[in-house]
Amino acid sequence: MTQITLIAATGASLPEPRQNRHLIGGTWTGSANLLDRVSPSHGVVVSRSAVGTAADTEAAIAAARAAFDDGRWSGLSAKARAAVLHRVADLIEANVERFALIETLESGKPITQSRGEIAGAADLWRYAAGLGRDITGDSHNTLGPDMLATVLKEPIGVVSIITPWNFPFWILSQKLPFALAAGCTCVVKPSEFTPSTTAMLGELLIEAGLPAGVVNIVLGTGTPVGSLMSSHPAVDMVTFTGSTAVGKLISRTASDTLKKVALELGGKNPQVIFPDADLEAAADAVVFGVYFNVGQCCNSGSRIIVHEDIAEAFIARVVDLSRQVAFGDPLSPDTQVGAIVTPEHNARIHGYVQAAVAAGARVALGGAALPVPGLGAQFYQPTVICDVTPDMAIARDEVFGPVLSVLTFRTLDQALSLVNDASYGLSAGVWSENVHTCLAFARGAQAGTIWTNTWMDGFPEVPFGGMKQSGQGREIGRQGLEEFLEIKSLVLRIGRTRAPWVKTRPA
Structure with a gap:
């Protein structure tokens, strides 16, 4: 698609x-x-x-x-x-x-x-x-x-x-x-x-x-x-x-x-979305987090962990917003997703997507390189991968491209287990209107930066760095x-x- x-x-x-x-x-x-x-x-x-x-x-x-x-x-x-x-x-x-x-x-x-x-x-x-x-x-x-x-x-x-x-x-x-x-x-x-x-x-x-x-x-x-x-x-x-x-x-x-x-x-940074969150704001932040800088960002929100009760509707909204992301010539002021840095990296990104599909994941959007008229083929279209399991490489490795992996959870403890089941610990995010949920998540997540009801806001005054690898x-x-x-x-x-x-x- x-x-x-x-x-x-x-x-x-x-x-x-x-x-x-x-x-x-x-x-x-x-x-x-x-x-x-x-x-x-x-x-x-x-x-x-x-x-x-x-x-x-x-x-x-x-x-x-x-x-x-x-x-x-x-x-x-x-x-x-x-x-x-x-x-x-x-x-x-x-x-x-x-x-x-x-x-x-x-x-x-x-x-x-x-x-x-x-x-x-x-x-x-x-x-x-x-x-x-x-x-x-x-x-x-x-x-x-x-x-x-x-x-x-x-x-x-x-x-x-x-x-x-x-x-x-x-x-x-x-x-x-x-x-x-x-x-x-x-x-x-x-x-x-x-x-x-x-x-x-x-x-x-x-x-x-x-x-x-x-x-x-x-x-x-x-x-x-x-x-x-x-x-x-x-x-x-x-x-x-x-x-x-x-x-x-x-x-x-x-x-x-x-x-x-x-x-x-590196990072394999998760955003966890609870049912009581502002889902419209969360969906917009997820799309920004994975496609900003063509997804070639150590802070990329490249995996989301969505509560099972809202997963289907939330994924549909993310896919709809992803289709509206302006993709193409980076010299246009309207473009939001540009080119991949090298052909080799483009192929590496696609290799992760193909491996996920072979392992049982489903491509909800994108999933391939897409030439831009008048420019060439060194572009990878915005991609959303569903039915991802924690053992898949696309859920664990830093893909470093415009590719979003979607996992689901039922409880806070399960969400934290998925968040921390990674060799990386750069950043993590939580979306909930319940301050107790947000604080419990912030204390339990193993990451150098925790964003609450936002993503990738940074300030010169606030230190940045990671845990683990x-x-x-x-x-x-x-x-x-x-x-x-x-x-x-x-x-x-x-x-x-x-x-x-x-x-x-x-x-």
């Missing part, structure tokens, strides 16, 4: 391919090899990027190390650092349209969502700037009349930042401004699929007055760039967003030097800043009151 709302090619004129280079020690640097990024939606080369080598990565790490050790950034006052971050935020807001266009062409996401991502990231930079001015420690003045101790918080040092392709600018902005606000220096590697907005941010950092070497950008692939950024002894911390499999590899690699690792990984550490919020700080205890004796340990004998 392919009854959906289709947006054909708009015929918009496309820019010339963007040329991206590394930023190392304040200097833009090319490479002998270049990597072309073909737009998943439009099938043309939209960017051509330098391919980083081990030597490039070593140079970037050395530049970050030197910049940290000489204090050109960490030695500034928090006020001075915040001023730079605020200027970056202003420049981001002045360049939203330029950044959004290249991000849509590289990723395939709808242009309206790219605009929201870029504009919203400016708020993260401003919030981090303010937090950086309020880093405080503790003092202990009850240790005795001759003792005083203080607990200091200092920047951890050189941070490697490795970001994914699905939200290349937003996720970078969940990490980089907080690391900078803490006083760290950084080496950044974006995904080779979506490198441009990171390189463009490098231009804004220079314009904002960030000292050379404080942020270095190396383009390229996981090997050698990402692996060296994770293993190098001059790096003090790695923060990574991506798949759980790669996150585990980074943890193993980083363990040889015992550097700190922060990971934001969804990661470790937190991003944004005060806790996100503290990930980049090291604790140092300072113990002072007041006056010469220490009794000698060695008892001297008379000569």
Whole structure:
């Protein structure tokens, strides 16, 4: 069944391919090899990027190390650092349209969502700037009349930042401004699929007055760039967003030097719908949750757990709303679901759907790739899969596409059992008008974020991160800043009151 709302090619004129280079020690640097990024939606080369080598990565790490050790950034006052971050935020807001266009062409996401991502990231930079001015420690003045101790918080040092392709600018902005606000220096590697907005941010950092070497950008692939950024002894911390499999590899690699690792990984995020919920609002949130960013989102609400008494009617409403979701050319302002990032990923998504059907699940809507007139076949239509059982891969694995799995339950305990029967624990949601039900669910669900009668509302003030195999550490919020700080205890004796340990004998 392919009854959906289709947006054909708009015929918009496309820019010339963007040329991206590394930023190392304040200097833009090319490479002998270049990597072309073909737009998943439009099938043309939209960017051509330098391919980083081990030597490039070593140079970037050395530049970050030197910049940290000489204090050109960490030695500034928090006020001075915040001023730079605020200027970056202003420049981001002045360049939203330029950044959004290249991000849509590289990723395939709808242009309206790219605009929201870029504009919203400016708020993260401003919030981090303010937090950086309020880093405080503790003092202990009850240790005795001759003792005083203080607990200091200092920047951890050189941070490697490795970001994914699905939200290349937003996720970078969940990490980089907080690391900078803490006083760290950084080496950044974006995904080779979506490198441009990171390189463009490098231009804004220079314009904002960030000292050379404080942020270095190396383009390229996981090997050698990402692996060296994770293993190098001059790096003090790695923060990574991506798949759980790669996150585990980074943890193993980083363990040889015992550097700190922060990971934001996969999710198989459930929404549980009780009969007393506002079902119209819940259905709309379910559709948003699974199709936003083409379903290529770690927070995607990719499985719903619906009470048996309302399951049939609720699924019918979700299917009806799914048909009305605008699907097609991501350059149209009306489009809500765009292209899949690569042909291989498109095939992977379809493989999960086929396996579910073979195991007895039923396709209520979609279930196949669907070419968009004038653009091509790298699109997967909004899909709803019913009669899913908890043992099916589509109910347990992160499909990372516009595919919704539907399960049912009878009791709260059964719902929580289904929610927690997963290796992931990133986020979960509950829909009910009963506050007792919502609180019991929030306490019982094993997830880093619990949404109640909403989905995917986020704020710079509220930390984000997962439990179990969804990661470790937190991003944004005060806790996100503290990930980049090291604790140092300072113990002072007041006056010469220490009794000698060695008892001297008379000569």
